[in-house]
Amino acid sequence: MELLLVDIRTLALVSCLGGVIMAGTMLGLFTGGTRPDGVIEWGIGGLYYGLGYLLAYLMLTLEPSIPGWLATTLVHNLIGLSHVLILLGVQRHLGRTPWNWALAVPVILLALSGFSVDWRQIHLSFAAETALMAACSGYAAFLLWRARSPGLTTCQRMAATALAMFALFLTSGTALALVSPGSLGDPLLQSAAFLGGMLFVFILTMSLVLILFSGAEMALRDIARRDSLTGLLSDYALGDISARHCARARRYKEPLSLLSMDMDNFKSVNDKFGHSGGDQALKDVAKKLTRDLRETDLAFRVNGKAFLVLMPSTGLNEAVMVAGRLRQLIAESSCYYGGHHILLTASFGVAELWPESESFAQAMGRADQALSRAKKSGGNQVCPASNAPAATRFAVS
Secondary structure (H helix, E strand, O other): OHHHHHHHHHHHHHHHHHHHHHHHHHHHHHHOOOOOOOHHHHHHHHHHHHHHHHHHHHHHHOOOOOOHHHHHHHHHHHHHHHHHHHHHHHHHHOOOOOOHHHHHHHHHHHHHHHHOOOHHHHHHHHHHHHHHHHHHHHHHHHHHHHOOOOOOHHHHHHHHHHHHHHHHHHHHHHHHHHHOHHHHHOHHHHHHHHHHHHHHHHHHHHHHHHHHHHHHHHHHHHHHHEOOOOOOEEHHHHHHHHHHHHHHHHHHOOOEEEEEEEEOOHHHHHHHHHHHHHHHHHHHHHHHHHHHOOOOOEEEEEEOOEEEEEEEOOOHHHHHHHHHHHHHHHHHOOEEEOOEEEOOOEEEEEEEOOOOOOOHHHHHHHHHHHHHHHHHOOOOOEEEOOOOOHHHOOOOO
């Protein structure tokens, strides 16, 4: 029996350290400058978790100067608060509005325990706190499992699995407290409870750190793929993205079109309004592209005043119509800068990929040739490239 008690004390101390590690890790991420959503709640949650198990360790090691029922209830209350904060962190991390009101629930349960304390009814307080922890962990697991974050799904589901398993563990503890209150003092069951708490905090911390680091890596990758001035995709991202869409066009025999776009007489804009005026004009054009294109279309700033639009599942005729609409939109709306209206026009070259006989670079070259013809014809025009030969076109079933 003494050996079991030592094991419980050890598990309580290790669980306390696990909570402190979780809090310290989140604090390090917060002070490191990235400050991802949810990290504050998770850090405070880890701190409460560590404090709860520290109090449990002191109860098992020292003669408590406070009543046993109060110490036990405080332990459950602190750990319950940590589970609420973990849920709030998950909600904030996923862009949801956190249920901050839930922080009052453990406090209310603590107050109710104080007013209605009875050694014969202490199991009800335990069951209520454990049910709260199970509900928070279970709902957090549900949110993470359902989340669809590109590149983060595996990490999110790892954390969801840890939370779901612990929710089931806590649910069994709630049922045991209600069905067999006397078993709560069994040292073997107490050892199992402390072991579960220890494993949970370490696995959860590792899962959350993976989510945060993977998210930071994806954010940095996205920054590298974006043009700093316009926010459009950059030519750095064009290679990978075009390769994927070309492969899809070949596999599923879908059309893929390109719009090569260049601003007309843009040097005069820079000469008259300076580079800051030219930058404002480019940002305004990028906004028009973003607003007018479909969600599936991809706009790139490829070189100074040149843009490229990749249009999956779009044939040449439809792409020419889109280019005509964009040309008209740019020509009919001006950019406002420094109290002046900057009038802009753009020229377009449009090409449809011949997936069976050319590479993306060759298709882009045909689009650029068509753009050159549009510029030489006076600009503010849409010029399509020659269409695919009949032998290379997809058969329509």
